[in-house]
Amino acid sequence: FPNVNIYYTVNGTKPDPFHHLGERKTLMYKRPFRLPEGRITLKAIAVTKDKRRESNIVNKIFIVDFVPGDPLYESEEENQRSGRKSNQSIR
Structure with missing residues (x-):
């Protein structure tokens, strides 16, 4: 959707x-990201780039279980600060 964030x-x-x-x-969605382990409530909203409509x-609830051998957890916030991409993703 090119006209919304x-x-x-x-x-x-x-x-x-x-x-x-x-x-x-x-946070603003830019790419797939990793969720931390546990019960996670994700809430999202689309807003036009001119911020006139939303x-x-x-609301979505995810139950995330630890997977043995999974790399260290990187939060989306850490990814945005470092510019790194995480390995486990949600789309």
Whole structure:
């Protein structure tokens, strides 16, 4: 969707695209990312690039189990800071 940005949280809070990214754990989707182990509530919202319209919030719950031999966990926040891509992904 070229005319929208997708913002999300993985801590169950409402995504807030109007605050600085990273504050209140709102992140902008750029590429597949890894979820931490446990029960994760992902919430996402699409916002037009001019920020005049937004979608309803989508809620999804994921149960993530540890997989032996899996590389060290890298959060999406760490990936955005370092520019690295994670190995386990969600699409």
